[in-house]
Amino acid sequence: MTVAPAPATTPEALPAIKHDYLPILLPVALSALALPFVGNPITWVTLTVAALAMGMMIFVIASGLTLVFGLMDVLNFGHGAFIAVGAYLALSVLGLLSGWVQVDSLGWNLMALGLAVSVAMIGTGLLGWAFERVIVKPVYGQHLKQILITMGGLIVAEQLIHVIWGGDQKAMALPTALRGAVLIGDVAIEKFRILAVAVGFVVFAAMLLVLNRTRIGLLIRAGVENAEMVEALGYRIRRLFVGVFAVGSALAGLGGVMWALYRETLTAAIGGDVMVLVFIVIIIGGLGSVGGCFIGAILVAMMANYTAFLLPKVALASNILLMVAILMWRPQGLYPVAKR
Amino acid sequence: MAEPLLTLAGVHTHIGQYHILQGVDLVLPRGGMTVLLGRNGAGKTTTLRTVMGLWKPSRGTVTFDGRPIGGVPTPDIAQAGIAYVPETMAVFSDLTVAENMILAARSGPIDTARLDWIFSLFPALKKFWQFPAGVLSGGQKQMLAIARAIAEPRTLLLIDEPTKGIAPAIIEAMITAFAELKRETTILLVEQNFRFAASLGDHVAVMDDGRIVHRGAMADLARDEALQQRLLGLSLDTHQ
Numbered sequence: 001m002t003v004a005p006a007p008a009t010t011p012e013a014l015p016a017i018k019h020d021y022l023p024i025l026l027p028v029a030l031s032a033l034a035l036p037f038v039g040n041p042i043t044w045v046t047l048t049v050a051a052l053a054m055g056m057m058i059f060v061i062a063s064g065l066t067l068v069f070g071l072m073d074v075l076n077f078g079h080g081a082f083i084a085v086g087a088y089l090a091l092s093v094l095g096l097l098s099g100w101v102q103v104d105s106l107g108w109n110l111m112a113l114g115l116a117v118s119v120a121m122i123g124t125g126l127l128g129w130a131f132e133r134v135i136v137k138p139v140y141g142q143h144l145k146q147i148l149i150t151m152g153g154l155i156v157a158e159q160l161i162h163v164i165w166g167g168d169q170k171a172m173a174l175p176t177a178l179r180g181a182v183l184i185g186d187v188a189i190e191k192f193r194i195l196a197v198a199v200g201f202v203v204f205a206a207m208l209l210v211l212n213r214t215r216i217g218l219l220i221r222a223g224v225e226n227a228e229m230v231e232a233l234g235y236r237i238r239r240l241f242v243g244v245f246a247v248g249s250a251l252a253g254l255g256g257v258m259w260a261l262y263r264e265t266l267t268a269a270i271g272g273d274v275m276v277l278v279f280i281v282i283i284i285g286g287l288g289s290v291g292g293c294f295i296g297a298i299l300v301a302m303m304a305n306y307t308a309f310l311l312p313k314v315a316l317a318s319n320i321l322l323m324v325a326i327l328m329w330r331p332q333g334l335y336p337v338a339k340r
Numbered sequence: 341m342a343e344p345l346l347t348l349a350g351v352h353t354h355i356g357q358y359h360i361l362q363g364v365d366l367v368l369p370r371g372g373m374t375v376l377l378g379r380n381g382a383g384k385t386t387t388l389r390t391v392m393g394l395w396k397p398s399r400g401t402v403t404f405d406g407r408p409i410g411g412v413p414t415p416d417i418a419q420a421g422i423a424y425v426p427e428t429m430a431v432f433s434d435l436t437v438a439e440n441m442i443l444a445a446r447s448g449p450i451d452t453a454r455l456d457w458i459f460s461l462f463p464a465l466k467k468f469w470q471f472p473a474g475v476l477s478g479g480q481k482q483m484l485a486i487a488r489a490i491a492e493p494r495t496l497l498l499i500d501e502p503t504k505g506i507a508p509a510i511i512e513a514m515i516t517a518f519a520e521l522k523r524e525t526t527i528l529l530v531e532q533n534f535r536f537a538a539s540l541g542d543h544v545a546v547m548d549d550g551r552i553v554h555r556g557a558m559a560d561l562a563r564d565e566a567l568q569q570r571l572l573g574l575s576l577d578t579h580q
Contacts, residue, residue, distance in 0.1 A: 017471065017472065017475060218435060218442065219443065221432070222435060225433060225434055226432065228414075229426070231394075232394070232414055232418055233443060233444055234415050234418035235446070236413075236415045237415075338434055
């Protein structure tokens with residue numbers, strides 16, 4: 001992206017830019033609040049790291065969906081299909097590379113995982129492109145039809161998974177070097193959770209870089225705010241949207257691989273299961289906001305982990321309560337996107 | 341006589357069940373400013389949006405620079421040389437002023453001399469260059485919306501009610517800027533502020549109920565209070 005020359009500015013009489021850091025502090029506050037209730041600091045660290053890992057996986061899955069909604073107001077209930085297909089593609093690749101997976105070598109394990117993730121992301125990216133062209137395109141601007149047809153797409157995808165991979169529950173073992181935990185003092189942190197957190201941060205950083213430092217990123221941000229004006233400036237927003245949809249689907253595929261490895265089992269319904277949390281995250285974050293989605297994913301995961309430990313009976317409803325509380329505070333989410 | 345820049349012939353536009361434009365005939369000469377006047381709901385904004393391709397005409401032809409553009413996708417119309425400043429301004433609030441301008445310059449970096457010219461028209465933009473557009477005042481947003489439309493040379497500017505809700509001091513600055521702008525490009529301006537329109541317009545068209553009911557020189561309309569009363573229900577003395 002070429003930046004136009006920045007002219008000299010006079011500092012006086014300029015308005016102060018308000019940075020909204022309050023939502024960023026929420027996960028910190030929530031974890032601090034949980035500490036006295038959990039009691040044991042080691043358990044608290046374990047729960048918090050588990051929540052961060054879970055949050056990063058949900059973020060990776062949800063980030064594409066929030067941009068898809070923000071850019072074209074498309075409600076894609078079929079996003080879960082990409083999670084499931086990504087996980088199953090990775091299962092097949094890891095099955096073919098079982099030698100690399102079972103050997104106790106981080107290098108070989110990561111190569112196997114890298115290949116599995118690549119195949120999953122390319123496969124789900126292509127599937128996403130086809131899904132947009134065939135299923136979503138005919139129902140632009142028609143929300144009810146979008147919900148019905150994308151849910152139909154999810155059902156068809158799940159049934160196709162049954163046909164290709166079988167209907168039984170599959171085991172998806174972690175590569176050997178990623179099993180077990182790392183001991184830091186008295187705290188044991190699962191290796192895979194560290195990897196999941198790292199992947200989540202890399203995806204978030206890459207998205208921020210693209211959205212803030214490239215022309216295509218500027219177009220996506222502008223399109224989320226006012227797609228019509230982007231068209232009036234001479235850009236084809238629908239081409240941009242197809243690209244975002246495919247990339248969002250590929251990220252869902254990546255998230256699916258991570259989620260399946262995290263649970264170490266998978267069924268065709270894996271996508272549908274996680275979509276409830278994904279929708280809560282994008283609503284809490286503010287539809288179309290990647291930053292809000294990131295904070296929302298961490299909050300949802302923290303809430304799920306802390307309540308599952310402290311009040312298991314409340315755990316199922318905890319994220320609904322979190323969503324209600326946040327929407328009462330900020331009805332358009334943590335970081336609402338300015339809309340025309 | 342030179343070929344007109346823009347011609348609308350018998351244009352009808354429906355928005356949902358509503359029949360908004362009911363046979364608009366409008367000829368826009370090259371150069372200068374044509375002002376489209378009319379009461380609220382007469383179809384002025386719909387006319388601009390139809391030219392820009394944001395609404396598709398259900399009947400009739402729209403010809404720009406000798407090429408039919410009725411029903412052509414909006415990005416193609418923009419690339420043909422038409423820029424649009426909507427009534428809502430539609431600046432991208434989360435983007436900085438600089439980023440708004442970067443997007444407006446489709447073919448690459450904004451030419452430095454042109455940027456200096458834009459800053460001479462709208463000095464506030466220089467001051468707020470790295471600020472998010474969302475922090476600008478209404479008048480400054482309007483300046484940015486217009487600056488964005490002229491980030492690159494355009495053949496035709498469609499500008500919808502630029503003075504709406506804007507402070508009088510900024511309107512005066514806008515008059516100066518528009519007087520210079522219309523020397524470079526052709527402008528079709530929708531305006532409710534008759535004094536503003538009369539001080540800048542070369543030609544005028546008046547709309548009512550989705551049709552053009554009067555066309556002529558702006559100077560003639562500005563002089564003829566009886567005609568103003570008949571067409572618009574106002575006069576310069578009563579509508580400042």
